[in-house]
Amino acid sequence: MAKKYIIFQEKLLLTWTGKKPYFMNVCHLFFSKVCFFQKKMAEAGCTDPKILQATGQAMLDILLDRDGTVIKEKDYLCRPEELELLPGAGQALKSLQDMGCRLFLVTNQSGIGRGVFTLEDYHLVQARLENLLAEHGVFFQDEKFCPHPPSAGCTCRKPGTLMWQELVRDHDLYPETSLMIGDKPADLEFGAGAGLRGLVLVLTGYGRRTAERLGCPEIPDGSGFLELNRTGAGPDLLARDLPAAAAWIRNFLIQNFLGPERPARGNSGYK
Ligand SMILES: [Mg+2]
Numbered sequence: 001m002a003k004k005y006i007i008f009q010e011k012l013l014l015t016w017t018g019k020k021p022y023f024m025n026v027c028h029l030f031f032s033k034v035c036f037f038q039k040k041m042a043e044a045g046c047t048d049p050k051i052l053q054a055t056g057q058a059m060l061d062i063l064l065d066r067d068g069t070v071i072k073e074k075d076y077l078c079r080p081e082e083l084e085l086l087p088g089a090g091q092a093l094k095s096l097q098d099m100g101c102r103l104f105l106v107t108n109q110s111g112i113g114r115g116v117f118t119l120e121d122y123h124l125v126q127a128r129l130e131n132l133l134a135e136h137g138v139f140f141q142d143e144k145f146c147p148h149p150p151s152a153g154c155t156c157r158k159p160g161t162l163m164w165q166e167l168v169r170d171h172d173l174y175p176e177t178s179l180m181i182g183d184k185p186a187d188l189e190f191g192a193g194a195g196l197r198g199l200v201l202v203l204t205g206y207g208r209r210t211a212e213r214l215g216c217p218e219i220p221d222g223s224g225f226l227e228l229n230r231t232g233a234g235p236d237l238l239a240r241d242l243p244a245a246a247a248w249i250r251n252f253l254i255q256n257f258l259g260p261e262r263p264a265r266g267n268s269g270y271k
Pocket residue numbers: 065066067068069182183184205206
């Protein structure tokens with residue numbers, strides 16, 4: 001199996017193709033291991049310093065809405081067989097993952113709380129989504145969902161930020177190295193509330209309606225995306241779809257993450 005070893009600054013990222021990446025803080029105690037992995041990295045043919053630098057610095061965490069962003073919006077989707085990935089979504093997520101991004105799902109599933117479908121239905125749909133993405137070698141590090149109806153007034157339902165706080169607790173995310181991608185105002189408000197570095201509005205699902213509601217300009221013909229100056233919980237980026245967003249993120253990573261070191265993840269050893 002192909003292995004990829006990426007070393008950057010004091011941290012070490014080991015990515016096994018198709019499996020979860022492992023993160024390790026590299027301190028003096030691990031210095032001998034660094035030497036070992038540098039050797040292994042060279043053996044694996046991972047020697048292009050530009051790619052190493054770009055991907056190694058690309059420790060960006062991507063939070064994704066599900067319906068209308070990754071899969072076709074079908075109000076209260078509850079039958080696994082009706083789940084459809086949006087065109088190019090699998091490849092787009094794979095490209096983000098290959099750049100060293102971690103992928104997280106944050107989804108409102110009020111259909112559960114409203115009694116439209118059951119928790120079990122939700123898990124069956126998720127299993128199918130995971131299987132479809134696995135065919136592309138894509139996996140979510142974690143999937144958070146809110147099962148409550150809006151009337152419950154919970155803090156996990158987007159735009160509430162409890163799901164973000166849970167991800168921070170469980171996976172050491174940082175707002176300055178995290179992006180939210182979604183199709184509804186609640187997705188953007190969630191990202192803004194969490195203080196995330198980037199808010200991306202895709203025009204799939206309810207995205208076009210959201211863009212109109214927020215008064216966003218049109219994406220120019222021939223372009224997949226349009227950068228905006230964020231105002232309030234407006235997006236930083238409009239993207240026609242997830243593949244367009246992924247293309248933009250690649251440039252963003254290369255241009256912006258070659259700078260200051262991101263905060264240490266605070267783990268030692270394998271995670
Ligand atoms: Mg959505």
